[in-house]
Amino acid sequence: MQVKLHILCTSDVHGNLLPIHYGTNEKVNTGLATYATAVKQARKKYDHVIVLDNGDLIQGTPLMTHYVNEYSEQKNPMINVMNQIGIDASVIGNHEFNYGMKVLSDAVEQSHFPWLSANILNEQTKQPLFGQPYIVKKFPNGLTIAIVGVTTHYIPHWEQSEHIEGIQFLDAFSTLQSWVNQIHMKEQPDVLIASYHGGFECDLKTGEPTEQITGENQAYKMCEEIKGIDILLTGHQHRQLTEVLHDVLVVQPGHHAQMYGKVDIELQKENGEWVMTNKSAELLTLEGVEPDPVIIREMESLEQSTQQWLDEPIGHIKGDMSISDPFLARTSKHAFIQFIHQVQMDASGVDISVTSLLNNDTKGFGSTVTMRDVESNFMFPNTLIVLELTGKDIKLALEKSAEYFIVNKKNEITVNPAFMYPKPQHYNYDMWEGINYMIHVANEPGSRIKQVFYHGELLEHDQKYSVALNNYRASGGGNYDMFKHKPVVKEIQQNTTELICAYFKKHPIVKAETTKNFIVTL
16 A cells, blocks of 8 residues: 655745735736635645645735734734635744834734744743644654654844843754654654745755854754654755755755745555655745735735825935946945945944845835835844943954955956855845945955054044944844843834935935945955
8 A cells, every 4th residue: 555645845835925016016927816726726636635834924025024013913814814725734934023023923823833942942831832842743654754843943043132031042953852752752653844934054965064053053953963854844044956865855945935945755555554664855946837816815905004104105315326247346445335324324323334135126215215115125023232242352353244256267366155045144244334444355354454444543442432233233143143141222113114214214315325335345
């Protein structure tokens, strides 16, 4: 007797529900409404189907920002659609916490499916906070599937403290190792699936580290050292991959529901027990798949309200703040970057500011700025923090940013591949305002910054300076360890989009201009 099991999985959907790109309003072949059709088709075609989501579900689009700001008393649209799809389980992602505990708790309460969070505990009871550590799904033919879920425990390094108050994050690797052993002893499943909202810290082919080993990503170690995992679903890094690593079939299905993972497992009954004879995986696009018309209809009211909000003009630019070349915008001071510094310094009251160009799709601002422009440029709900840093801290941070560049064989300055692969991390290159500095790319990393000036004077090693930067970077995000545990001078509990709106209210017309305070050179 033979049977085939099919697992469909998404990860890092980030609020992408409808098949639309909000920055351009163009139709795209992505989103849960379209994925819902793909799941329906799979269930009609196959007898044994499990549908899972791997976290970072509810945050990331203007639709969800507008929902949280204006309609949070209604059912969460992402949860509502996942309920309709009928997924078997989801895992908590790090961005699930971005809107605060009430939005997350409401989402979990509204879910018709379990949230698996083996390593996210109530600090007092030491019990999983959002749901059980694992579930067991049994099919009529006796086939038994166990699914255990863990989340990167690095969340406290990024998230606002009030959003994770009373929560204990256990090490994802050791927690998974413990539960895999317990599940095999207690449940004796035919297939064990681990769903991990985290990624790979090492190259899958060579085993060489691809990033600083901090514990943020542990998937390679999980495959290498934990015995008893058949399938490892991963995410967090937004990569597209399927691979077999130490006999573990691993899948990471990209992001924004642009693709989804499909795992096929073949089993045969031998001496009364199911034995796995083959396992394989592929990533499928939603090209040619029509969105579910029922979901589209149900979303009409919220979508219309979102579109009206996005089209509201909030300010005007005199001059040019558009970005056509993101590399040039990072190597030579750009008016859009200058503007963000102005916003941060105005809100914080300090004269040193740090910001970055989040990705290469950032377009800057045209002459009339709408909410759509702001939301498309700032997709993360980062807030602003003022840290007290020494001159030494600032110098170390500048050296860290300078690692973004290398000199190629043609003796040209270009982007360090480590900031592009395996995951684009352009947001980890910072540009500073309020100080003057020069990056000498031809020098060895760690010695690319020679002199830094503040108000015309050399930055002093032990002198303390107040610096405005977003909460992600202030917590050391991007391996900026020099910022960790530094004194907090001030917290501005407004995200970047709110700060920009407030600035335009004070300054309805903003002149595009730059202060040439840094140089990137050989």
